[in-house]
Amino acid sequence: MSDLLPSPADLCVAAARLPRLPAPPTDLTGPLAVGLSGGADSVFALAALWADEAVRPRLRAWHFDHRVRGAASAGDAAFCAALCAALGVPFTGGVRAATGPATEAELRAERDDFFRAQRAAQAVRLLVTAHHVDDQVETMLMRLAHGAGPVGLAAPRVRQAFRDGHVRWRPLLAAGLRKADLQAALRAAGLPWREDATNATDVAQRNRVRAWLAAGADAALGAGYAQGFARAARIQDELAEALLAWGAQLGAQVDAEGRLPVRNLRGTPAALRRLLLDDYLRGQGIPEASAESLAPLLEAIAAGTAARASVAGEILHVRDGWLVVERAAPALGAELRPLRTGVASGGLVVAPVDVDEALWARLARGEVTPEREAYLRAPAGDLHWRGRLAGDRYRPLGAPGSAKVSDLLINRKIPAGWREALPVVLAGEEILWVPGLPPADSHRLTGPGKGAVRLTWDASRLGSILPS
Numbered sequence: 001m002s003d004l005l006p007s008p009a010d011l012c013v014a015a016a017r018l019p020r021l022p023a024p025p026t027d028l029t030g031p032l033a034v035g036l037s038g039g040a041d042s043v044f045a046l047a048a049l050w051a052d053e054a055v056r057p058r059l060r061a062w063h064f065d066h067r068v069r070g071a072a073s074a075g076d077a078a079f080c081a082a083l084c085a086a087l088g089v090p091f092t093g094g095v096r097a098a099t100g101p102a103t104e105a106e107l108r109a110e111r112d113d114f115f116r117a118q119r120a121a122q123a124v125r126l127l128v129t130a131h132h133v134d135d136q137v138e139t140m141l142m143r144l145a146h147g148a149g150p151v152g153l154a155a156p157r158v159r160q161a162f163r164d165g166h167v168r169w170r171p172l173l174a175a176g177l178r179k180a181d182l183q184a185a186l187r188a189a190g191l192p193w194r195e196d197a198t199n200a201t202d203v204a205q206r207n208r209v210r211a212w213l214a215a216g217a218d219a220a221l222g223a224g225y226a227q228g229f230a231r232a233a234r235i236q237d238e239l240a241e242a243l244l245a246w247g248a249q250l251g252a253q254v255d256a257e258g259r260l261p262v263r264n265l266r267g268t269p270a271a272l273r274r275l276l277l278d279d280y281l282r283g284q285g286i287p288e289a290s291a292e293s294l295a296p297l298l299e300a301i302a303a304g305t306a307a308r309a310s311v312a313g314e315i316l317h318v319r320d321g322w323l324v325v326e327r328a329a330p331a332l333g334a335e336l337r338p339l340r341t342g343v344a345s346g347g348l349v350v351a352p353v354d355v356d357e358a359l360w361a362r363l364a365r366g367e368v369t370p371e372r373e374a375y376l377r378a379p380a381g382d383l384h385w386r387g388r389l390a391g392d393r394y395r396p397l398g399a400p401g402s403a404k405v406s407d408l409l410i411n412r413k414i415p416a417g418w419r420e421a422l423p424v425v426l427a428g429e430e431i432l433w434v435p436g437l438p439p440a441d442s443h444r445l446t447g448p449g450k451g452a453v454r455l456t457w458d459a460s461r462l463g464s465i466l467p468s
Contacts, residue, residue, distance in 0.1 A: 003038075003079060003192045003193060003194050003195075004192060005079070005082055005083060005086060005192060006190065006192075007086075008085075008086035008087075010190070011083070011086045011087065011191070012086070012087065014047075014189040014190040014191045015047040015048070015050050015051050015087065015189070015191065016051050017188070017189040017190075018044065018047055018048040018051055018185055018186075018189050018191070019048065019175075019185055020048065020051065020052060021045070021048045021049060021052070021171040021172070021174070021175055022171055022174045022175055023052070023054075023055075024055060024058075024126060024169060024171075025126065025159065025167065025169060028125055028126045028167060030058070030123060030124070030125060030126070031058055031059075031060050031122055031123065031124045031126075032049070032055065032058040032059055032060065032124070032126045032128060033059075033060040033061070033062050033115075033118065033119075033122070033124045033126070033127050033128065034046045034049065034059065034060070034061050034062070034127075034128040034130075035062055035063075035064075035115070035127065035128065035129050035130070036061040036062065036063045036080045036083075036084070036091075037063065037076065037080075037130075037194075037196075038063070038076040038077075038079045038080045038083075038193065038194035039130075039193055039194060039195070039196060040179070040182050040183050040186055040193040041130035041131075041132055041172065041179070041182055042129075042130040043083065043186065043191060043192075043193040043194075044130070044172070044177075044182040044185065044186055044191075044193075045128055045130040045171060045172055046059070046061055046083070046084075046087075046089065047087070047186075047189075047191055048171075049128070049171070050087050050089060059089045059090075060089065060090050060091075060092070060122060060124065061080065061083075061084045061089050061090070061091045061092070062091075062092050062093075062094070062114070062115060062118050063076070063077055063080040063081070063091070063092075063093045063094070064093075064094045064095075064096070064110070064111045064114045064115075065077045065093065065094065065095045065096060066096050066102070066107050066110075066111070067095065067096045067098070067099045067100070068096075068099075068100065068101060068102060068107070068198075069196070069197070069198065072196075072197070075194070076194050076196075077093055077095075079194050080093070081093060092118055092122075094111075094114035094117075094118075096110050097110075104204065113344045114344075115127060116164075116344050116349065116458055117342050117343055117344040117349050118342065119166055120342070120344075120349035120351050120454070120456045121341065121342035121349065121351040122351075123351075123353075124166070125165060125166050125167060126166070126167050126169055127166060127167070127168050127169070128168075128169050128170070128171065129156075129168055129169075129170055130170070130172055131156045131170045131172060131173055132172040132173060132177050132178055132179055132181075132182065133172075133173065133176060133177060133178045133226045133227065133229070133230050134178050134179045134210070134213075134226060135156060135173075136156060136173060136226075136229060136230055136233050137213065137225075137226050137229040137230075138206055138209050138210055138213070139155055139156060140153055140229055140232070140233060141209055141213075142205060142206065142209060143155070147290075147291060148278075149240075149274055149275055149278050150236040150237070150239045150240040150243070150275055151240050151275060151278050151279050151282060152278065152282075153232075153233060153236040154233050154234075154236040154237035154240055155233075156170055156173065157170070157173075157233075157237055158170050158171075158173045158174045163283070164372070164458060173230070176227065176230065178226055240275060240279075243271065243272050243275045243276070244275070244276070244279060246272060247265075247272060247275075247276045250264040250265060250268070251264050252264065252265055252276050254280065254283060257324075257418075258284065258324070258325065259322045259323065259324045260276070260280045260322065260323040260324075261321060261322055261323075262276075262301045262318060262321060262322065262323050263304065263321030263322075265301050265302075266301070266302060266303065266304040267302070268302075270298070270302070273298055273301050273302060274294075274298060277294060277297060277298060277301070277323070280323060281311065281312075284314075284325050286311060286312050286314050286325070289311045289312045293309055293310060293311045293312070294309070294311065296308070296309045297309050297311075297316060297318055297323065300318040301318055301323070304321075305318070306318055306319045306320075314326075314327070331387060331420050331421075332346070332386065332387025332388070332420065332421065332422075332423060333386065333387045334386055334387060334389055335386060335387075336384045336385075336386050336426075337384060337385055337386065338382065338383070338384055339382075339383040339384055339385050339425065344458070345385065346385055346423050347423070347457050347458040348385055348423055348425065348455065348456070348457050348458075349455070349456050349457075349458075350383055350453055350454070350455055351453065351454050351456075352378065352452070352453055352454075353375070353452050353453065353454045354449070354450045354452070355375065355445060355447075355448050355449055355450075355452050356448055357448050359375075359448075360445070360447060360448045363375060363445065372435060372456055372457050372458070373454065373455070373456050373457075374432075374433045374438075374439040374454070374455045375439070375445055375452055375453070375454050375455075376432060376433070376439045376440065376443040376444070376445065376452065376453055376455070377443045377444065377445055377451065377452060377453075378443075378451050378452060378453045379427035379428075379430075379432065379443060379453075380427070381427045381428050382427070383425060383426070383427055383432070384425075384426050384427075385423045385424060385425050385426065386423070386424055386426070387420065387423065387424065388405055388406070388419065388420060388422060388424050388434070389424075390406075391404070392404065392405040392406070392424060392431060393405060393431075394430070394431035394432075394440050395440060395441045395442065396408065396437055396438040396439070396440070396441060397438040397439050397440070397441050397444055398438065398441065399438075399441060405424070405431070405434055405437070406419070408434075408437050409422070409434075409436065409437070412436055412437065414436050422434055422435050422436060423435065423457065425455060427443075430442065432455075433455050435457040439455075
């Protein structure tokens, strides 16, 4: 099918012909962003959500140009921008700094950085991704082959909450749609999309699994096999949620220092211990590990003894009732790095905001804690950040005078091993904020109004240093 867009009027008529998707989660209001690649999946998701008049005013579209396919990548970006312009959906594009081939993990990390910056800049908590049932089948097969448990086999989920407060919602999964369903609906409506030629190659494991399924899965497993996989994923998700809730009742939840208390897991069923370890590893950014590498840790948790093991290149140990990843805090150094609006740098994002009455009430009540977020009167100069230096001091919000940053971090009980990993935000030579500490009193807000900035910091990049 041609990827030439019809006129804006015809495009809107075509979008209105698409089947309706389930309504978004009712507990998340405000803007709703769609990750838009230009392929059939994301085009369907955007257009079908646009067709819902209640959702349409909330829609935003974000496209990240990975720059791995030369002119074709640029064509994807132009197509997405034109599609959004025709539908009247606000569009934001990002571009990878490098060009050419990269690993899937590298591309995903850069795309996630772009999404993170846009969530902060546009105050978006709900991000739509266009995963469908075939994606779920492929993911389950690949993870089964690597011995994954319920946490891994449930992915991708219809709704997935993240530690930074945002939620990813997958309405195509909720609707039980397969790739063929999406393409047929787009053709019937007269809506074009872009094809990524790399999806037909056998370089990526997912592509090989997809081709293998297409060659005979219906004949071998029956025409409804994909829905069976989807049901199995839901069951795994329910099982994982039940075990995680049981673990929480036993106190097995990650603390402020990124440690998992395991002393109460002694003598519990192996399935519970294995799932909690799997969930902990994923939260620490450690990929699926071999059973051999995990065995010493699981045995130590069960027996209440100590152990140390290498897992996917990381060192973990069980000691004194805690499971911990041994990581040296990265030293950020004295180099000044610019902090630009809407661009993530060192996990930091700055965004202009208007402080309305509701936000001011939250700030006045102390409901916005400084671990990952701070609001200030916008400084006159440019913002930069660097690592902490000896002698750094400033006056925190509400304090009678200035104090050394090192003393403030100690008083706040920030773990000693992580203090050097906290960025210091400055305007000129004046310190405005250090994550985990209050913002500077010199730029305090005095009430509702315009001309404020919101600073956010993504601690998960550094191993869940501070509380969620």
